Amino acid sequence: MKRFSIFTLLAVFTIAPSLAQDLDDLLNSMESETIDYTTATFKSSRVINLHSPERVAPGAMEFRISHRFGPLNGGAYNLWGLDQSSVRFGFDFGLTKWLMVGVGRSTYEKTYDGFVKAAILSQSTGKKVMPISAVWVSNMSVNGLRWELPDRTNYFSSRIAFVHQLVLARKFSDRFSAEVVPTWVHFNLVDGTTDLNDIPAVGFGGRIKLSRRTALNGEYILRVADKNAPNVANYNDSFSIGFDIETGGHVFQLHLTNSLAMMEKGFIAENTDAWGNGGIHFGFNVTREFTLSKKSRME
Structure with missing residues (x-):
């Protein structure tokens, strides 16, 4: 019995390290088989105006109210813009983990707009390493103003503009995220023969997390079209800075921007105001998410 006990102990001490190493290798192998997807690159589906890679959960609906006051250079008579306002509700x-859609109505040109947003790539580590997230956005907007010349032949297609964007984003750390957004704006009808129907642009967005519920956001949209065209030369690039506050199911976004419009073709290609002369609008976005199906609660 003593010999058996001694041999047993010797065997245990000899084999145990090997078994422990094999167990570690097995666990490491199992960990490498998992895919860890990056979450909360941005806090909302919009940085300020630009789309972010974030999407509404499947089975959920997000109600968004966007508001812009008049320009600060309106002076005391307009209470530095507070007497004026422009609103979009959407x-x-x-629909799925990778697809969402949206519709909205703006006081700017009484515009109706809709978009489709689809995920192409998701930033991840582990078994599958993907350094960025990529999301495609296609938007269509319809000008709702009455025809300027109602007695002539007018076509509904003349009211329509399209915007296509590829959102390329990366969460570099828990505190810093950034995105680049190649963009193409198309107007079915323009005012003059020297105006451009197509205006390419590149958007840049960033987020710095300040605390668990607050963040500082910024974005700039550079139009790279021919500056000699009137509908490019007479407008300005969009620049916005903002502050996010999350409170439960709400996200409040407070910001300063030279963009009055809150749909893509407007804030990308139709900015008449500029920061240099005080054409700055104070505004905010408020979002509230609602559960429409059990599918959302399971996410």
């Missing part, structure tokens, strides 16, 4: 729906 409803965004999560």
Whole structure:
């Protein structure tokens, strides 16, 4: 019995390290088989005006109210813009993990707009390493103003503009995220023969997390079209800075921007105001998410 006990102990001490190493290798192998997807690159589906890679959860609806006051250079008579306002309200729906759609209505040109947003790539580590997230956005807007010359032949297609964007984003750390957004704006009808129907642009967005519920955001949209065209020369690039506050199911976004419009073709290609002369609008976005199906609660 003593010999058996001694041999047993010797065997245990000899084999145990090997078994422990094999167990570690197995666990490491199992960990490498998992895919860890990056979450919360931005806090909202919008940086300020630009789309972010974030999407509404499947089975959920997000109600968004966007508001811009008049320009600060309106002076005391207009209470530095507070006497004026422009509003967009929208409803965004999560259809699947990779697809969402949205519709909205703006006081700017009484515009109706809708968009489709689809994920192409998701930033991840582990078994599958993907350094960036990529999301495609296609938007269509319809000018709702009455025809300027109602007695002539007018076509509904003349009211329509399209915007296509590829959102390329990366979360570099828990505190810093950034995105680049190649963009193409198309107007079915322009005012003059020297105006451009197509205006390419590149958007840049960033987020610095300040605390668990607050963040500082910024974005700039550079139009790279021919500056000699009137509908490019007479407008300005969009620049916005903002502050996000999350409170439960709400996200409040407070910001300063030279963009009055809150749909893509407007804030990308139709900015008449500039920061240099005080054409700065104070504004905010407020979002509230609602659960429409059990599918959302399971996410």
